[in-house]
Amino acid sequence: MKLLVLMSLVYLLGSTEALKVLVLFPYAVKSLSILGTGAVRHLLNAGHEVTYITVYPLKDPPTKNFRQIDISKNAELFKNDDSLTIGYVLEHQVQRTDPLQIQLVTQESARLTFENENVKKLIEDPNEHFDVVIVDLVETETFAGLAVLYDCPMIWLYSMGAHWQPLRLIDRATNPAYDPDYLSPAKNPLSFLERVDELWTRIKWQYRKTFIIQPEERKIYEDTFGPLLEKRGRTLPDYEEVIFNASLIFGNEHDAVRDRPSTPQNFKFIGGLHVEEPVKPLPKEFQDLIDNSKHGVIYFSMGSFLQSNSLPKPLVAELLRMFGGLKQTVIWKFETDLPDVPKNVHIVHWAPQQSILAHPNVRTFITHGGLLSSIEAVHFGMPIIGVPVFFDQFTNIKKAVENGYALTVPLSHNLPKDLKAAIDVMLKDDTYRKKAKELSSIYHDRLTKPGVKFTHWVEHVVRTRGARHLRSPAWRVPLYQRLYLDLIALVLASVYLFFYIVSRLFKKTPKKTDKKKRN
Structure with missing residues (x-):
């Protein structure tokens, strides 16, 4: 009897209640959907209920705990766009993709996704709820509004590795002297001109993001989620607050990569998530x-x-x-x-x-x-x-x-x-x-397979209500404090005050001249 009770306790402790997970891969890029399908597969294998919003609906979808929402109309964004073909790149000798072009495309993908009738039906239903939202991260954070709508943790799944753009959402951007842009051809160690180029690229990216892209993203966020939260009797949080509130970012990279920047605790590497094990037999x-x-x-x-x-x-x-x-x-x-x-x-x-x-x-x-x-x-x-x-x-x-x-x-x-x-x-x-x-x-040579690691951290985020204990303290520290600008200002003010007082104390006063009496 004692053994039976002990086994029951072990089972209860080891088991995880099935979660309702919303997975969104909104971009008309087939390789990204392969990563999304891998995430869905592991979540289903762990016994969770998954709603999958995808541009590429599965032809033979699972029949249990799975629902897919078709947003294949998003593919029209790339329809007849010759600039995204090998032939165009060959003829025009395109060497580097313009980040602004990617930002505009992802922004429009967000707009199309929220205007899709299938998605509108989902998000307008007040009876829908999810325990966690997982979204493909590519240059726009507009989809963070889904976590606000469902009042649940937000997790980004990033199709690339660790670098300053995703890290800025949960930590502080790394140094451009050793962390090149993901579109950059430069490699470490960077030369003087390469370091200057990386710094200028980052400044230019931030300017475009702040003054061109983000105002429109804010509008999409407010127009989409403002009315939905109003119907639910809730107030829409500020966009700046929402985009920096992710619980976790999964990076599609692995431990064998060299020259990888340091990452906070809530950035997890799951490179190989999409690889099926065991491998399917060849036809x-x-x-x-x-x-x-x-x-x-x-x-x-x-x-x-x-x-x-x-x-x-x-x-x-x-x-x-x-x-x-x-x-x-x-x-x-x-x-x-x-x-x-x-x-x-x-x-x-x-x-x-x-x-x-x-x-x-x-x-x-x-x-x-x-x-x-x-x-x-x-x-x-x-x-x-x-x-x-x-x-x-x-x-x-x-x-x-x-x-x-x-x-x-x-x-x-x-x-x-x-x-x-x-x-x-x-x-x-x-x-x-x-x-x-x-x-x-x-x-x-790693402790766990990427699929096991992925599902564990998704469950951990939900169990701990957002895994705030994993978050870096750096994202809460203002720029002036991180750069010690307040200390520099205090030192400069003190030095100035010291020299001012000294100059006043030792300032020479003009001598009075005696007037001679005339006889």
Whole structure:
């Protein structure tokens, strides 16, 4: 009987009451939705009830504890936008994405999300409630209003790693002398000119955010949530107060990354959250193809957002000829069928990327360098050849090169020739594969899997009503106190007063002259 009681107590202590979780991934970027789907999967596996607002509804959704809200209309924001294609970047030689453009796009995504009929139906229902809100963080904090509406903790899920932009929401921004912008091509240690450039980039970003973006974000926040809270008999908090009130930020990065800035307790790394374990078996056609490739396989994919079919046709033809001259089997994820494809090249519209990278017969991975693909390469110990196009891809590939398991090839009309040279080096020099395996071992050497860590901290935030004990004290300290401007002012005032008093004490008074009497 005592044993039964003890086991019951252990069970009760170890169990967690099912939570009602709202997960929102509002951006029409497929790779971001993959991360969101991974978060949903782990929450469902932990027994929680999930409402998932997504641009890419699941085709075969779970039947238990799951509801998805379709906001696929948000994809119209990128419809017919040629500037986001590989072909446009190639022809115009775009080297760096403009942060203002990203801010405007994310701001408009927020507007479209709150105007969506499916979302309006959800947030206007006074009977809806959630224990925690988890939102994809990309340049706008407008969605923090959802946590206000449901009076619950707010958690951001950031698709990249730790750097000053997300950290400023829960701590104080790190120093630009060693923490480059996530769109920056610079790497540590920074030169004098690079440090100046990073400082100027940050000042420019803050100016645009404060005077151009944030006033409109505030308007969206007030127009959306003001009437909703008024109907509930509550007062809408100030926008500035809300955006800095997150309980936690999850960063999609892992412990094997070098030159990572220090982070507060409420910034948690869950890189690899989207990777399914165990890996799904390969479909038979892929399994047979890779198994029977005598000289190994080269896998080529530019991700889920970028479309390889936007490349100029002559360049595609040259790439096919170059691949056709290799001994290896080449699997190229291409969105349309191609004519005159060499026998060793296999064009696929869709590829089970994780399952392919897990196969020991795959020799190298040619990638655009998106963070999800970069993490998968580390997870499976796969050397890569990076062809970055925009956004954070340049930074990710630079980090991979610094870690010794990658080569980089610029996107240009010389791509076939440059890519062939990189493939030859990668296949002949086994150092890259060894470095990839070494980094993979560091990546896997952690106490818990990212999915377990993710669900634990979500539950912890709810159990502790916002996990205020994890928050950094720095975000409550005004700028003048952090920079000791009050002390400097006191010292300067004291010095001035001292010299003023001394000057008054020792100031020479004019001597009186005696008047001589005249006879």
